[in-house]
Structures are given as structure tokens and as C-alpha cells.
Amino acid sequence: MARIRLEGVxxxxxxxxxxxxxxxxxxxxxxxxxxxPSGCGKTTTLRMVAGLERPTRGRIFxxxxxxxxxxxxxxxxxxxxxxxxxxPHMTIMENIGYPLKVRRYARSEIHxxxxxxxxxxxxxxxxxxxxxxxxxxxQQRAAVARALVYPPQAFLFDEPLSNLDxxxxxxxxxxxxxxxxxxxxTTIYVTHDQAEAxxxxxxIGVMDRGxxxxxxxxxxxxxxxxxxxxxxxxGSPPMNLLRCRFQQAEAVLVLGDGQALALGERAEALRRAFxxxxxxxxxxxxxxxxxxxxxxxxxxxxxxxxxxxxxxxTLVTVQVDAERIALRLSxxxxxxxREQVWVRVPMERALFFREGGExxx
Amino acid sequence: MTVIREVLSRVxxxxxxxxxxxFFALPMLWLLLAPFNARGTLxxxxxxxxxxxxxxxxxxxxxxxxxxxxxxxxxGGTMLVVTxxxxxxxYALSRAEVPYYDLLTYGLILFSSVVTGTAAMVPIFLLANAxxxxxxxxxxxxxxxxxxxxxxxxxxxxxxxxxxxSYEESAMVCGATPWQMVRDVVMPLLQPGMMxxxxxxxxxxxxxxxxxFVLLRTPERMxxxxxxxxxYTEAGTPILTLTSAYALLYAIPVLVLYLFVNAxxxxxxxxxxxx
Numbered sequence: 077m078a079r080i081r082l083e084g085v086x087x088x089x090x091x092x093x094x095x096x097x098x099x100x101x102x103x104x105x106x107x108x109x110x111x112x113p114s115g116c117g118k119t120t121t122l123r124m125v126a127g128l129e130r131p132t133r134g135r136i137f138x139x140x141x142x143x144x145x146x147x148x149x150x151x152x153x154x155x156x157x158x159x160x161x162x163x164p165h166m167t168i169m170e171n172i173g174y175p176l177k178v179r180r181y182a183r184s185e186i187h188x189x190x191x192x193x194x195x196x197x198x199x200x201x202x203x204x205x206x207x208x209x210x211x212x213x214x215q216q217r218a219a220v221a222r223a224l225v226y227p228p229q230a231f232l233f234d235e236p237l238s239n240l241d242x243x244x245x246x247x248x249x250x251x252x253x254x255x256x257x258x259x260x261x262t263t264i265y266v267t268h269d270q271a272e273a274x275x276x277x278x279x280i281g282v283m284d285r286g287x288x289x290x291x292x293x294x295x296x297x298x299x300x301x302x303x304x305x306x307x308x309x310x311g312s313p314p315m316n317l318l319r320c321r322f323q324q325a326e327a328v329l330v331l332g333d334g335q336a337l338a339l340g341e342r343a344e345a346l347r348r349a350f351x352x353x354x355x356x357x358x359x360x361x362x363x364x365x366x367x368x369x370x371x372x373x374x375x376x377x378x379x380x381x382x383x384x385x386x387x388x389x390t391l392v393t394v395q396v397d398a399e400r401i402a403l404r405l406s407x408x409x410x411x412x413x414r415e416q417v418w419v420r421v422p423m424e425r426a427l428f429f430r431e432g433g434e435x436x437x
Numbered sequence: 438m439t440v441i442r443e444v445l446s447r448v449x450x451x452x453x454x455x456x457x458x459x460f461f462a463l464p465m466l467w468l469l470l471a472p473f474n475a476r477g478t479l480x481x482x483x484x485x486x487x488x489x490x491x492x493x494x495x496x497x498x499x500x501x502x503x504x505x506x507x508x509x510x511x512x513g514g515t516m517l518v519v520t521x522x523x524x525x526x527x528y529a530l531s532r533a534e535v536p537y538y539d540l541l542t543y544g545l546i547l548f549s550s551v552v553t554g555t556a557a558m559v560p561i562f563l564l565a566n567a568x569x570x571x572x573x574x575x576x577x578x579x580x581x582x583x584x585x586x587x588x589x590x591x592x593x594x595x596x597x598x599x600x601x602x603s604y605e606e607s608a609m610v611c612g613a614t615p616w617q618m619v620r621d622v623v624m625p626l627l628q629p630g631m632m633x634x635x636x637x638x639x640x641x642x643x644x645x646x647x648x649x650f651v652l653l654r655t656p657e658r659m660x661x662x663x664x665x666x667x668x669y670t671e672a673g674t675p676i677l678t679l680t681s682a683y684a685l686l687y688a689i690p691v692l693v694l695y696l697f698v699n700a701x702x703x704x705x706x707x708x709x710x711x712x
Contacts, residue, residue, distance in 0.1 A: 148609040161607035175611040
């Protein structure tokens with residue numbers, strides 16, 4: 077078990093900068109998720125930690141050891157691949173036992189240890205089969221078992237759940253979290269699914285275009301995204317962003333269609349952060365919005381665009397001028413399509429981003 | 438109207454196919470029947486009288502029997518050398534991303550047909566002579582290997598390219614050294630391709646006449662392709678009874694090899710990679 081440190085790591089493929097000057101420390105025993113859209117450099121980062129890719133610049137440490145120039149087999153890590161990469165010509169027993177076999181463990185010892193992890197992962201009855209005879213979920217467990225059989229310094233996961241169907245994915249997710257917490261092995265988990273990252277990780281690193289945009293606990297990232305990219309990447313549905321203009325004299329925000337929202341207690345802070353007439357983004361999470369009976373200083377007139385009942389709550393999308401706003405409502409009688417409604421915007425919950433995207437307040 | 442036309446076209450099609458089939462099957466049938474015929478004939482006929490005397494005569498020819506064994510040595514040796522070196526070369530060429538790889542292989546394939554061709558026989562003999570390889574199995578095997586290797590590499594590279602890299606990467610992460618990775622993961626997964634190349638190389642060498650004829654001196658080292666001429670009369674015409682019996686024996690190892698490989702490796706592994 078060890079802490080993993082990346083210092084100024086950069087990876088360039090030809091003319092493309094896949095990872096750009098990334099510095100990050102993952103604490104001992106931590107479950108760290110690297111989150112971002114496809115092509116953001118998260119998998120490349122993971123592969124550099126594994127030793128499958130050599131950084132163009134920068135150093136990587138596992139524990140106190142500088143592993144930058146070490147091949148994968150000398151790094152003492154375990155990785156679960158997106159496609160599992162179970163060897164089709166070996167039985168599950170041989171697959172799981174492979175890390176022990178290459179380290180020249182005695183046959184009886186390999187069998188004993190494989191049985192042990194297979195019990196934990198509930199695949200002990202499948203050991204004589206070949207990977208082709210296993211379901212997706214069983215293959216995934218076998219791949220995890222292979223990673224576990226020789227206790228590594230760190231666990232690396234590359235989208236291990238993306239090939240499972242929705243129901244199985246939830247099951248495997250809680251299982252992975254439980255497993256990681258009970259073993260306490262430092263884990264880096266790469267995913268493009270924000271819900272997965274939120275559910276699993278102690279801390280999340282959000283990446284886009286090779287850059288690490290924000291690192292923090294799931295709650296921190298959810299509550300105070302550092303910019304509009306993170307704000308709209310996290311949450312389902314993501315944070316609403318309304319383009320508006322700050323009018324200092326009236327202490328209001330004016331939307332594109334001329335509707336004004338009173339800033340109330342936050343006017344003073346905005347006055348210090350923004351110039352008069354400066355355009356900005358008002359960010360507000362769907363669950364903080366509510367319907368109001370009629371017009372008010374912080375109410376927006378809107379028309380219902382779509383109503384999606386989800387059981388516990390109802391997802392309502394309304395249209396204000398050209399922009400669509402999502403609301404998560406837990407009401408018994410949701411509004412109906414095309415109805416005129418008033419949306420109450422609680423200013424104390426709102427975030428304000430500069431026009432360029434970074435968080436101001 | 439259309440039904441009649443349909444039926445008619447079908448009938449014609451099968452008739453035509455049967456003719457083509459017969460064209461290829463009849464010599465095979467002759468090969469199965471003629472060795473058991475007491476009278477040497479090129480006609481296709483039921484052996485009359487039926488006899489095993491032809492085989493007795495062939496088995497008595499120790500030179501020819503020894504030659505069958507020599508063929509197994511030469512073809513088997515070449516098969517092993519070609520398959521192993523081609524697998525490693527194809528793997529390295531595929532994974533190391535050699536620049537101008539295609540130009541290189543096409544060039545080599547072009548030249549390789551020269552190596553085993555008649556035109557190169559004199560330089561090859563001189564080369565083998567200078568290296569002290571004339572009249573040795575090693576000389577024959579190496580010459581064949583030089584001729585077959587480029588095509589073998591070309592065939593095998595396609596198999597290597599079809600192998601997802603995550604197998605190798607996961608082996609490395611599991612702690613395997615490069616050698617362990619190749620032995621435990623890459624080679625077994627390439628087995629179907631290696632079998633294709635092995636059979637192909639074996640058959641190429643099994644039927645080859647010129648190279649052993651030029652490079653070997655001692656009768657005891659000659660392969661069957663040369664020894665079959667010991668069943669010719671001094672005037673140079675084949676003794677059909679004995680030639681056919683020997684030809685049947687000569688064909689058996691290739692058939693057995695094919696059947697064995699087909700039974701054992703004819704299927705492909707699947708699964709383990711989720712697509």
C-alpha cells in the first residue's frame with residue numbers, strides 16, 4: 077500500500093498533448109476517481125502510472141520509489157482493464173493464478189490463494205471454466221480476482237463497469253467500494269460516468285483536454301465546481317447555467333429576454349466581483365429550484381417543455397426564452413406540458429461564473 | 438415458365454460442378470486404386486487381380502523407405518525453424534512498428550521466390566559449399582527457411598495484428614517478464630496462425646525436388662521427392678505399379694498431419710475480451 081505522486085507529468089502523442097503538466101498526490105488507501113469525457117487524458121494518465129505509457133516529461137512515484145523509468149512488471153501494481161483481458165486459452169483458475177505463476181509460486185500455494193480470492197468474489201465454482209463460458213459480470217469478477225491475488229501497492233481500474241448492463245453495474249459498484257474499503261489499497265479509478273465517480277471515490281479529479289481542472293471530494297466538486305465545465309459535467313441532470321448581465325444600480329441580473337432577478341443579500345458580493353453591465357453565468361442545481369404560485373422578485377416566468385416522472389421525484393424541463401432549465405421536484409402534482417409556470421431561483425444557493433467560465437462567487 | 442428455367446439452370450449448374458469435381462477427383466481415385474493393381478495402367482479400373490505385391494516391392498527398396506524418413510526430417514525441421522522464427526519476427530515487426538514495414542515484406546517476398554527458384558541454384562550451391570553445408574540437412578533446411586520465411590512472416594503478422602494488446606499489457610501488469618508474456622500469452626493465442634504456417638511450410642518442403650537434389654550428395658540423405666525416381670526404368674519411364682504404391686505412401690504423412698491439426702487446432706479460442 078502506498079501513496080502515488082505525479083509531478084508535472086506530460087504526455088505528447090505526435091502533435092497532440094494528451095496529458096498536460098499534471099501534478100497530483102493520491103493518499104495511501106485512498107479511492108481516487110479520474111473523471112472526464114472521452115479523450116480527456118484520464119486513461120493515458122492511468123497507463124502512465126501502470127507503466128504502459130512513458131511520460132514525455134515529469135516523474136511518477138509509488139510510495140517513495142521513483143517508478144518513472146520502471147517497466148510495468150517492476151511497479152507492483154494491479155490493473156483491471158476495460159475489456160478485462162482474461163486469457164481465453166486459460167481456465168479461470170489459471171487466469172487468476174497468473175500473477176503468482178510468473179513469480180514462481182508453488183502450484184499448491186497458487187491453488188490455495190486462488191481459491192481464497194475466488195471465495196471472496198463468489199466465483200469459486202467457476203474456476204474450471206474458460207473466460208468465454210462466463211457472463212460479463214463473472215468475467216469482471218475474475219479480472220478483479222486476478223488483480224487481488226498478489227496484493228499490489230495500488231489498484232488501477234480502467235472503466236471496469238462500462239461493459240456491464242445497468243443493473244449489474246450498480247451491484248458491481250457497491251461491491252467494488254466495499255472491497256476497496258475493506259482492503260484499504262490505494263486505488264485509481266478511471267471513468268467517464270460522473271455518477272460512478274461520485275458514488276465510489278473519496279476524491280475526484282476532473283479532467284478535460286489533458287488538464288486536471290479540479291480535485292476534491294465528491295461533495296466539494298458538486299457544491300463548488302471551479303468552472304462551468306465541471307459544473308455541467310457533474311450531476312444528472314447537470315447544473316443549470318443561465319446567461320445574464322449584472323446591473324449594479326438595481327442590484328439585479330437581467331436575462332436575455334429582459335426578465336430580472338433580484339440579488340437580495342448577494343448584491344454586495346457581486347458588486348465587488350463584477351463590473352456594472354458585465355455578462356456572467358448564473359449556475360443553479362436542478363434540485364434547488366422550485367415552482368412558485370405567481371410572479372416575484374426572484375421568480376422567472378417559464379413554459380413547461382417536458383415532464384419526466386422518475387418515481388421519487390419528477391424531472392421538469394422548462395423553457396425561459398431560448399434557454400432550457402431543469403428542475404427536480406418532489407411534488408404530487410407536477411405541472412403539465414406547455415403550462416405557464418413561475419420558477420423560484422434561491423439566490424443563496426446560486427453560483428456565479430465569469431463569462432470565461434471560472435467560478436467567481 | 439420461370440420454374441422450368443429455374444430447374445434447368447440448377448441442373449446445368451450441378452452438371453457443370455460435377456464435371457469440375459470429377460476432373461480433380463479422378464486422379465485421386467487412381468492413386469487409391471492403382472497401387473493395388475497387379476497390372477500397371479494409367480486407366481482408372483478396379484484392381485484385377487487385387488494384390489499387395491506392389492507394396493512388398495516398395496518396402497523392400499531400403500533406399501526409398503529411408504528417403505521417406507529423410508523427408509520427415511527435412512520437412513519437419515524446416516517447419517519447426519520457419520514457424521518459430523516467423524512467429525517471433527512477425528510479433529516483433531508488428532509490435533515495434535518498424536518504418537516501411539510493408540515495403541520491406543513485399544521486397545522480401547519477391548526475393549524469396551528467387552531463393553527457391555531455379556535461377557538461384559548456382560549461387561546457392563556456391564554459398565552452401567563455402568559454408569560447408571553441402572550434403573547436410575542443415576544446409577537444406579536453412580535454404581528452405583530462407584525461401585519460406587518472408588511469406589510466413591507476412592501471414593503471421595495478420596494474426597498478431599488481430600491480437601488485442603490488452604492481453605499483453607495485462608500480462609505485463611501481472612508481473613510477467615517479456616519472455617513469460619510471449620510464452621504464456623502470445624504464443625498460445627497465436628497457435629491457429631502458427632498451425633497454418635507450419636502446415637504450409639511442411640507441404641512446401643515435402644514436395645520440393647530441386648533444392649535437396651542440388652545440395653545433397655549421399656543417397657542415404659535423399660528425400661522421397663528424389664527417391665521416387667528409383668521406381669523408374671533405366672529408360673526413364675515410371676513403373677506404374679511401384680510408383681503409384683510409393684506415391685500413396687508419400688501422400689500419407691501430409692494427410693495425417695492435416696487431419697491431426699484440424700482435429701486438435703481446427704477450432705479457434707474465443708471470449709475473454711469484451712467487445
